[in-house]
Amino acid sequence: MEQPVVSLDNVDAVYDFYRDHRQRRMTAMAAYALLARRFQPRVSYADQARDQIRELLRSRRPTIFAINHLSQHDPYTVAAMTWRSPLRSIIGRVRVLAKDELFVDPDQRRKVDMMGGIPVFRGKDHGIRAVNAAGQQMMNICAERLARGDHLAIFPEGTCNDVDPAKVQAVGSGIGHIAFRAMKLDVRPALVSIGLSYGPRPAEAIEPDREEAKSASFYFAVPVLELPDKPADIARLVRTDLQTALDGAIAHY
Numbered sequence: 001m002e003q004p005v006v007s008l009d010n011v012d013a014v015y016d017f018y019r020d021h022r023q024r025r026m027t028a029m030a031a032y033a034l035l036a037r038r039f040q041p042r043v044s045y046a047d048q049a050r051d052q053i054r055e056l057l058r059s060r061r062p063t064i065f066a067i068n069h070l071s072q073h074d075p076y077t078v079a080a081m082t083w084r085s086p087l088r089s090i091i092g093r094v095r096v097l098a099k100d101e102l103f104v105d106p107d108q109r110r111k112v113d114m115m116g117g118i119p120v121f122r123g124k125d126h127g128i129r130a131v132n133a134a135g136q137q138m139m140n141i142c143a144e145r146l147a148r149g150d151h152l153a154i155f156p157e158g159t160c161n162d163v164d165p166a167k168v169q170a171v172g173s174g175i176g177h178i179a180f181r182a183m184k185l186d187v188r189p190a191l192v193s194i195g196l197s198y199g200p201r202p203a204e205a206i207e208p209d210r211e212e213a214k215s216a217s218f219y220f221a222v223p224v225l226e227l228p229d230k231p232a233d234i235a236r237l238v239r240t241d242l243q244t245a246l247d248g249a250i251a252h253y
Contacts, residue, residue, distance in 0.1 A: 006103035006119050008126055011134045015141050018118045025092030028114050032091055035076050036083035041216040043085050044252040046245075049222045054086045056190055056223050062146040063190045063223070064179060065094070066238050068168050068246050069155035070196060073213035077196070078153070079115060081218045092116070094151045095142065101125070118142065122158065139174060143181035146189050152178065156238050165201050168246055171239040176231030183229070191224040191238065195245030199253045219248030 001020075004013035045053075056063060065087075067078060075098070082088060098117040103109045118141065121134040142152055156171045163169060182189050197217045198208040208215075221244050228234050 003109075006100050006109070008100075008121050008130060008134060011121070011137060014119055015134075015137045019141050019144065021113070023092060023114050023116050028091050028116070031111075031114060032079045032083040032088070035080040039077050039080040039214050039216060041077055041081045041084060041214075041218055042252065043081055043218045043220070044248065045220045046222045046248060049220045050086065052223050053192060053220060056192070056225075057086060057089055060149060061190055062149060062182065062187055063151045063192055064146075064175065065151065065153040065192050065194060066156050066175065066242050067153065067194045068196050068242055069157050069160050070165050070198060071160055071207045071213065073208060073210065074155070074160075074196065075112075075115065077213055077216040077218075078194075081194075081216070085218070085220070090151055093149070094153050095145050096153045097138075097142070097155070099125070118145075124159065135174070139177050139181055142178045143185055143187075146178070146182040147185040147187045152189075154178075156235070156242070160207070162207070165197065166246070166250060168239055168243045171235045171242070173231050173235050175238055176234035179227055179234050180229070180231045183227075188227065191227060191241065193221040193224075193238065193241040193245040195219040195221070195242065195247065195249035197246065197249040197253050215253075217249045217253040219245050219252055221245040221248065 004017050006014050094116050095118050096116050097120050098112050100119040100121050102112045103119050121131040123131050156175045157169045158172050161169050
């Protein structure tokens with residue numbers, strides 16, 4: 001299928017395309033390996049979490065990975081972490097939610113598509129009313145892909161945290177609705193929260209530069225295997241669990 005222009009006016013074609021799009025796994029593996037050498041993130045785990053995550057991935061149970069969002073470098077450091085963790089085994093089977101503007105420039109789009117990107121039209125960029133229908137389609141597509149055995153990676157805060165890098169900001173209801181809709185398709189996704197820290201940041205320089213991004217610390221919380229049945233409850237759980245993971249990333253920095 002030909003790639004559609006990613007725009008709000010073309011949303012039906014966009015989500016028809018990303019309902020089935022798959023990146024080239026070997027290309028993605030090579031890119032992730034390169035990023036791992038470039039950024040060399042540190043990865044640590046809660047007690048028993050590493051073994052439990054490996055077991056979860058071996059079971060092929062669809063999993064939602066929630067990661068706090070600190071900077072524009074995050075997609076690259078997260079990819080590097082993926083290569084240096086048990087998540088390497090699922091490269092090519094993870095869908096990644098990414099803001100629609102990353103799909104405009106052709107070179108940038110190739111990178112996002114290679115990482116398994118699915119566009120998100122955000123209310124802060126286009127207006128809440130304008131993106132409502134697109135948001136419904138996006139959540140349905142994500143739920144469908146989980147039901148078909150894919151995994152999903154989300155920055156559930158929805159935007160970079162420029163307030164306090166040690167505190168998870170408000171988590172939107174989208175992650176809860178995606179999980180809830182997957183349940184409606186007879187799939188109960190697991191949740192793995194991954195905390196990310198670039199270390200202490202002065203108030204005037206929360207955003208790390210490229211060199212500082214090489215000091216990323218990631219921390220995996222213990223997988224949550226049973227999610228609540230209501231979207232709002234899922235979102236609250238994600239924020240609490242993600243804060244625990246962020247605390248761990250800071251402590252292991």
